[in-house]
Amino acid sequence: MAHDDRSLPPHELWAVLPWEARERVDAHVVRRAGLSAVREVLDAGVSPRPGLYACLELVHVREEILADRLVPLPPRDADTLTGRARALGRPVVALVLEWDWDSWGPLLVLSALDGAGERAELAQWQGCPWDGPLAVAADVAGRLGAELSGPGEDGP
Numbered sequence: 001m002a003h004d005d006r007s008l009p010p011h012e013l014w015a016v017l018p019w020e021a022r023e024r025v026d027a028h029v030v031r032r033a034g035l036s037a038v039r040e041v042l043d044a045g046v047s048p049r050p051g052l053y054a055c056l057e058l059v060h061v062r063e064e065i066l067a068d069r070l071v072p073l074p075p076r077d078a079d080t081l082t083g084r085a086r087a088l089g090r091p092v093v094a095l096v097l098e099w100d101w102d103s104w105g106p107l108l109v110l111s112a113l114d115g116a117g118e119r120a121e122l123a124q125w126q127g128c129p130w131d132g133p134l135a136v137a138a139d140v141a142g143r144l145g146a147e148l149s150g151p152g153e154d155g156p
Contacts, residue, residue, distance in 0.1 A: 010061040013054055017044050029062045030069050037062070076123045078139040081110065084122050085144055090114040095122075097137045097150035102126075108133045108151070110140075 014022065021044035028037035041055040050058075063070065074080075085092045094113040099106055107126040110133065111119045122140075125133040134150060141148035 008050065008054055010054075010058040013041070013046070013050055013058050014062075016046050017041065021045075025059070026062060026066060029059060029066055031071055032073075034059050034063070074123070076125065076133075076136060078136050078143065081122050081136065081140045082143045085112045085120075085140065088112060088114070088120050090116075090118070092144050092146050094147040094149065095137055095141045095144070097134060097148065099151050110137050112146075 008016070017025070021040055024040045025037045028034070028040060037059045038052070038055045041050060041058055042052075085095075091114060092112040093115050096111045096113060096119075098109055098111075100109050101107070105126065107124050108130055109121060110123045111121050113119055123133075123136075130151065137148055137150065140146075
């Protein structure tokens with residue numbers, strides 16, 4: 001069968017994966033370890049080797065199929081994030097909310113900065129309007145007495 005696996009739709013790529021690889025892919029997907037799931041597909045021994053975007057698309061489809069089994073996202077409410085910032089063991093002087101990108105698109109990252117400029121990530125949001133994370137970040141900054149800097153209103 002002469003075809004380019006790089007262009008296989010997800011259901012066909014899934015069909016050519018060995019069952020052991022399918023189990024490992026799903027285990028990573030359920031743990032929300034998307035990049036590890038992609039690596040499993042890439043390393044499954046399918047010939048010719050699938051392209052990165054085909055693997056990403058397959059993992060996305062598996063996330064949709066297994067949505068009811070995915071581990072819950074960590075809490076991102078103001079109480080939890082304030083506690084997380086205070087647990088750093090050093091005073092937080094600023095919070096930074098900024099856009100970043102991963103293989104699935106834009107995400108917002110909230111980080112805490114201490115007086116020495118050390119940064120600790122507190123939370124990430126993806127696939128949601130940015131005004132929700134901005135409101136949570138502003139609430140946390142107010143509770144900590146910290147400055148908040150963030151992205152412009154235009155989005156990523």
